[in-house]
């Protein structure tokens with residue numbers, strides 16, 4: 001079943017024609033950026049070669065560009081279950097959008113106000129809030145992460161909240177070790193304390209379909225290049241905030257929301273690609289193309305989840321069965337994404353990544369900007385982690401190649 005699914009997926013990815021040592025590449029680098037299906041590349045190429053223009057002109061290519069942008073917003077609204085496409089903001093990447101939003105939010109806050117971040121988060125969901133807090137004289141509280149359970153202590157979040165808390169920034173899933181957080185609870189706690197909440201769904205979105213209404217946060221950000229699209233970031237914000245806040249922008253640019261948040265001329269081809277990535281995911285719906293994109297995405301994600309869970313169980317069992325290998329993260333059946341962060345006794349993560357890469361097994365090494373995760377795990381001074389992520393195109397053979405490669409490295 002899983003192999004059939006992977007075969008159907010792989011047929012859409014030209015990159016599997018590439019070979020190293022006579023074999024296709026086993027891509028476990030998805031948490032750093034996924035591979036891209038032909039449909040996404042075609043949409044970007046078609047936009048650039050046939051429809052390229054700036055917006056709001058009275059000629060065909062400009063009108064077509066406006067339509068591309070509208071479709072990208074609609075598709076992302078379906079992907080996030082946003083109440084309106086007017087709540088979807090596009091930008092260079094999640095980090096840039098988060099710095100942008102943090103500056104606008106900070107204008108309303110000052111000394112004595114507080115912001116809460118976490119030890120489990122990528123720096124993109126920490127540094128913007130710390131910089132804002134520095135600029136505004138605010139206090140930063142940090143929710144701890146446990147090196148035993150690999151989870152965030154949400155009770156500590158509850159205790160850290162005060163009437164002066166203005167914002168809680170939390171990740172939906174850890175890009176280093178895969179932990180999935182109960183962000184709905186975090187958003188609820190923030191709301192009860194009168195604070196806003198910002199969710200980083202960059203690592204979550206390729207594996208589980210986000211639902212901003214179920215999460216109940218005020219903002220959520222993700223990146224299309226992690227879910228089979230181009231290098232683009234997406235910010236969702238409740239309309240009331242996007243309309244009320246004052247973004248940094250040039251005066252002649254539109255005051256309408258969400259355009260007022262999108263500085264300069266956007267990456268239109270990236271938006272065409274992002275729209276196509278959402279449609280490509282929906283095409284994995286076994287019911288075939290329907291006219292309800294969200295329903296297709298829900299079914300497609302169920303299939304993705306089943307596939308990834310099955311292969312991750314094999315990967316986790318394989319890695320934990322090797323003497324000298326330690327997987328840092330929740331068990332395979334825990335609240336997690338199919339991303340394994342692990343270490344091999346006596347082999348540095350960069351050496352492991354180099355040797356596996358030479359054999360066509362691509363994994364990442366380092367701290368992946370999740371710097372405090374590696375600090376808490378005591379791994380910052382020894383090169384961090386080796387990271388392997390399962391994707392819809394991963395096969396059982398890929399997993400076997402990785403486990404065999406790690407076993408050989410561990411034997412020395």
Ligand SMILES: Cc1ncc(COP(=O)(O)O)c(C=O)c1O
Pocket residue numbers: 031032092093094095096122124125171173174175200201202203222223232233
């Ligand atoms: C969990 C997480 N958050 C944020 C980011 C930053 O995303 P971007 O590269 O779009 O700025 C990443 C990138 O790896 C990530 O994994």
